[in-house]
Amino acid sequence: MTSNSQYALEMIDISKSFGNTIALSNVDLRVKKGTIHGLIGQNGAGKSTLMKILSGLYPAGSFTGQIVIDGNPVELNSTLDAQAVGISIVPQETTVADTLNVAENILLPEMSKSPLKPYDKSGALAKVSEFLNSYNIPLQPDKLASSLTLAEKQILMIARAIYLQPQVLVLDEPTSSLTGDEIKNLFAVTRTLKSLGITTVFITHKMDEIIELCDTVSILRDGQIVCQVDRSEFEVDVLVSHMIGRDLGDLYPPQQRVGNEAPVVLKVIDLVVGNPRKPGEPLLNPFSFELRQGEILGIGGLVGSGRSEIVKSLFGHYKILGGEVHVQGNPIKTRSVSESISHGFGYITEDRKAEGLFFNLAIKENFTASILKFLTNLSFLMKAAEKSKARVYLENLQVIPQNLDAPISSLSGGNQQKVVLGKSLITKPSILMLDEPTKGVDIASKAEIYKTIAEYAKQGYAVLLISSEFPELLAMSHRVIVFSGGQLVGEMAGGLENEKALMLMAIGAGNDSKN
Amino acid sequence: MTTTTARGLSDNLKSSLLRAVFLIAVVAIFAVQNPAFINGASIRSVIQGLVFVGIAAVFLTILITAGEFDISVGANAALAGTLAAQYVVGGEGVADDRSPWSGLLIGVLVGLIIGLINAFVVLVGNVPSFIATIAMLFIAKSLATYIPGGKPIPGYRDSWAEQGIDFQESFFLSNFSIIVLVVMIVVGHIVLKRTHFGVVIASIGSNKEAARTSGTQVKRVKTILFALTGAGAGLAGAVSVLHFGSIYFSLGSGWELTAIAAIVLGGTSLFGGRGTIIGLLFGLALMQTIASGMVAVGIDPWWQTVITGGIVLATLVVEQLRRKVS
Numbered sequence: 001m002t003s004n005s006q007y008a009l010e011m012i013d014i015s016k017s018f019g020n021t022i023a024l025s026n027v028d029l030r031v032k033k034g035t036i037h038g039l040i041g042q043n044g045a046g047k048s049t050l051m052k053i054l055s056g057l058y059p060a061g062s063f064t065g066q067i068v069i070d071g072n073p074v075e076l077n078s079t080l081d082a083q084a085v086g087i088s089i090v091p092q093e094t095t096v097a098d099t100l101n102v103a104e105n106i107l108l109p110e111m112s113k114s115p116l117k118p119y120d121k122s123g124a125l126a127k128v129s130e131f132l133n134s135y136n137i138p139l140q141p142d143k144l145a146s147s148l149t150l151a152e153k154q155i156l157m158i159a160r161a162i163y164l165q166p167q168v169l170v171l172d173e174p175t176s177s178l179t180g181d182e183i184k185n186l187f188a189v190t191r192t193l194k195s196l197g198i199t200t201v202f203i204t205h206k207m208d209e210i211i212e213l214c215d216t217v218s219i220l221r222d223g224q225i226v227c228q229v230d231r232s233e234f235e236v237d238v239l240v241s242h243m244i245g246r247d248l249g250d251l252y253p254p255q256q257r258v259g260n261e262a263p264v265v266l267k268v269i270d271l272v273v274g275n276p277r278k279p280g281e282p283l284l285n286p287f288s289f290e291l292r293q294g295e296i297l298g299i300g301g302l303v304g305s306g307r308s309e310i311v312k313s314l315f316g317h318y319k320i321l322g323g324e325v326h327v328q329g330n331p332i333k334t335r336s337v338s339e340s341i342s343h344g345f346g347y348i349t350e351d352r353k354a355e356g357l358f359f360n361l362a363i364k365e366n367f368t369a370s371i372l373k374f375l376t377n378l379s380f381l382m383k384a385a386e387k388s389k390a391r392v393y394l395e396n397l398q399v400i401p402q403n404l405d406a407p408i409s410s411l412s413g414g415n416q417q418k419v420v421l422g423k424s425l426i427t428k429p430s431i432l433m434l435d436e437p438t439k440g441v442d443i444a445s446k447a448e449i450y451k452t453i454a455e456y457a458k459q460g461y462a463v464l465l466i467s468s469e470f471p472e473l474l475a476m477s478h479r480v481i482v483f484s485g486g487q488l489v490g491e492m493a494g495g496l497e498n499e500k501a502l503m504l505m506a507i508g509a510g511n512d513s514k515n
Numbered sequence: 516m517t518t519t520t521a522r523g524l525s526d527n528l529k530s531s532l533l534r535a536v537f538l539i540a541v542v543a544i545f546a547v548q549n550p551a552f553i554n555g556a557s558i559r560s561v562i563q564g565l566v567f568v569g570i571a572a573v574f575l576t577i578l579i580t581a582g583e584f585d586i587s588v589g590a591n592a593a594l595a596g597t598l599a600a601q602y603v604v605g606g607e608g609v610a611d612d613r614s615p616w617s618g619l620l621i622g623v624l625v626g627l628i629i630g631l632i633n634a635f636v637v638l639v640g641n642v643p644s645f646i647a648t649i650a651m652l653f654i655a656k657s658l659a660t661y662i663p664g665g666k667p668i669p670g671y672r673d674s675w676a677e678q679g680i681d682f683q684e685s686f687f688l689s690n691f692s693i694i695v696l697v698v699m700i701v702v703g704h705i706v707l708k709r710t711h712f713g714v715v716i717a718s719i720g721s722n723k724e725a726a727r728t729s730g731t732q733v734k735r736v737k738t739i740l741f742a743l744t745g746a747g748a749g750l751a752g753a754v755s756v757l758h759f760g761s762i763y764f765s766l767g768s769g770w771e772l773t774a775i776a777a778i779v780l781g782g783t784s785l786f787g788g789r790g791t792i793i794g795l796l797f798g799l800a801l802m803q804t805i806a807s808g809m810v811a812v813g814i815d816p817w818w819q820t821v822i823t824g825g826i827v828l829a830t831l832v833v834e835q836l837r838r839k840v841s
Contacts, residue, residue, distance in 0.1 A: 097722045099789045112711070
């Protein structure tokens with residue numbers, strides 16, 4: 001490696017537009033050798049576009065500006081070009097070959113360079129095993145990729161990128177599907193790389209990760225780098241306000257009061273949810289709760305506490321072994337999803353892609369897909385009605401771009417989530433159940449989503465909210481019921497001041513805490 | 516870690532054993548019904564019955580592993596065999612026959628060209644391979660009928676007869692088709708399981724994006740595989756003409772389904788990403804044993820295709836259930 005420059009990577013004066021939309025304007029990014037450089041920005045700020053330029057997916061000529069690696073200007077027209085100059089990118093989406101084992105996935109770039117060479121399976125396993133050990137990466141080389149968890153697949157992709165011994169490793173929101181320990185693991189690997197002189201660009205929208213890990217951070221907002229800050233000058237408030245361009249103050253909307261006089265919409269009495277893997281056995285202990293009109297009821301608990309299973313069982317995903325569910329005072333059964341929908345339940349899962357966005361259709365068609373029968377006249381779609389209906393939600397949710405005809409696939413994650421929410425709200429479910437509605441969503445989009453949920457409750461609908469972010473759960477909910485280890489362990493009022501009490505209760509130590 | 520290795524191995528072994536037991540059971544059922552089913556001649560006829568479609572199916576298995584399809588293999592074999600026969604026998608007024616070996620070259624060449632056209636339509640035209648190769652099936656099939664005017668082309672081995680070479684007497688010549696199949700199987704197995712290329716192929720069928728970001732030029736690899744599949748089908752057609760000494764009417768008809776059935780029975784995933792040539796061999800043996808066995812025990816020919824189809828359906832359902840469980 002000849003040291004021509006103090007920078008491993010420079011992207012100079014990069015601009016790119018799609019039609020009339022300017023995605024990046026005059027971006028300057030300079031990454032010092034051997035550092036961990038954070039790139040932070042909200043969804044839609046232009047991070048992905050910048051990385052696609054760096055990975056060669058947007059070839060030279062489709063943008064203006066210059067990419068310089070270690071002092072040498074380069075032209076990148078493909079992923080291969082990028083790899084050849086030492087740029088290795090781990091994309092956000094998991095691209096793992098499920099039918100191959102871990103070792104084969106890691107060696108794939110090497111193998112595709114020398115296809116005629118014999119494949120020595122045990123040699124490959126030994127080689128990868130040694131590599132994984134040397135970086136402390138907790139993966140088994142002979143395990144089939146299809147048997148890995150999502151987090152393990154993420155680690156696998158990072159291992160694959162590291163194996164190429166890149167000069168610049170780019171991690172694009174690597175922690176979005178990882179848990180605490182896995183994140184620690186990833187950070188440790190990143191620090192090991194740093195000690196070996198490898199430069200890392202770490203893209204995220206989580207401020208705490210930047211503060212823990214990065215030497216320098218560049219903040220991208222609306223297609224521009226608004227500032228670059230060194231570690232010694234990190235200050236959360238300043239970074240956040242640079243990132244969102246305004247103060248955090250009004251993130252959560254004010255709460256409407258819900259009194260005891262409000263009618264009970266949903267009453268669950270000693271419900272016993274069946275275990276799908278062991279027929280006849282209960283999945284959770286019996287539980288009871290009430291939900292009133294206009295109320296947002298939070299369901300708190302750690303991952304695995306049973307919180308998701310509650311809403312899934314109400315939505316007809318699990319067999320009910322005992323107990324009762326009353327909606328508007330009438331006992332009902334929840335044997336199937338369509339039955340639950342007919343009783344007024346609406347459900348948004350935490351999995352955006354499975355939730356049923358039509359990725360190749362435009363925003364307006366996604367909004368109105370579930371109410372098409374109300375928009376037709378003699379079976380002909382009333383285009384004007386569709387447009388006006390969809391426009392309401394486009395504006396209320398502040399979806400970017402404000403263009404009904406933009407395809408969903410062109411939207412950032414946060415904006416896709418807004419469409420998911422709008423698609424569900426447009427059917428006006430009387431009991432809206434939300435599982436992690438702001439997962440992987442940037443702060444500005446979160447604010448819009450909170451506002452919309454609060455507004456919906458104010459109109460007299462009832463909301464069940466699940467979130468692993470306790471501040472979000474407490475600030476949004478009137479009351480929170482808490483599950484721990486498959487059991488309903490308590491209830492508390494909403495409000496940010498109860499965060500500690502909620503945590504204690506969720507980990508099973510909260511029995512003595514007041515309220 | 517070692518336990519996983521052991522489990523992985525035994526899993527492979529288990530499914531191979533399961534298939535072997537199944538094959539033996541099928542043979543036993545027919546043998547009980549008609550003891551004459553197990554003798555040299557009928558085993559020979561089973562092998563001879565699977566050999567041509569088998570030659571065509573080897574590279575098709577690899578193509579399917581990469582996530583693409585070729586429905587035109589049978590029609591391809593028919594056209595390649597026809598043109599090979601025409602070339603060797605010569606038109607009217609051509610005095611001397613050419614060597615039967617040169618026909619093999621023609622067959623492979625014709626198949627290769629058809630494969631390349633398939634690749635072009637699928638990869639440049641962005642047409643799903645299932646559809647594109649159905650179109651090719653019709654085109655090649657019609658040409659194969661039209662070119663010789665619907666008549667057989669006899670006399671493929673005349674030049675050997677003139678030189679005093681007796682085809683039936685020569686062990687090498689009379690078993691040539693089987694030798695070709697064995698060579699193809701060995702080559703196919705090595706390519707798929709013992710080269711880097713094999714892993715790359717599986718990665719394409721498993722997750723195209725993973726392959727692409729690993730630097731694989733997906734379209735180039737697929738072009739090679741379409742061409743190889745075409746060449747294999749062409750070779751199968753030419754070898755069958757060589758074996759029978761003449762182009763025959765039904766050459767290649769129904770191969771596509773027999774081949775795909777055998778491939779799936781063997782454990783190759785129709786969705787790509789996982790392929791096995793050894794499994795293919797098992798699938799071919801099973802398909803042909805059942806076909807021959809049904810003749811041996813005197814099942815109505817109309818029912819034979821129903822039973823064959825039923826077995827394929829059952830296999831697919833079992834495979835799908837297994838995927839779900841794992």
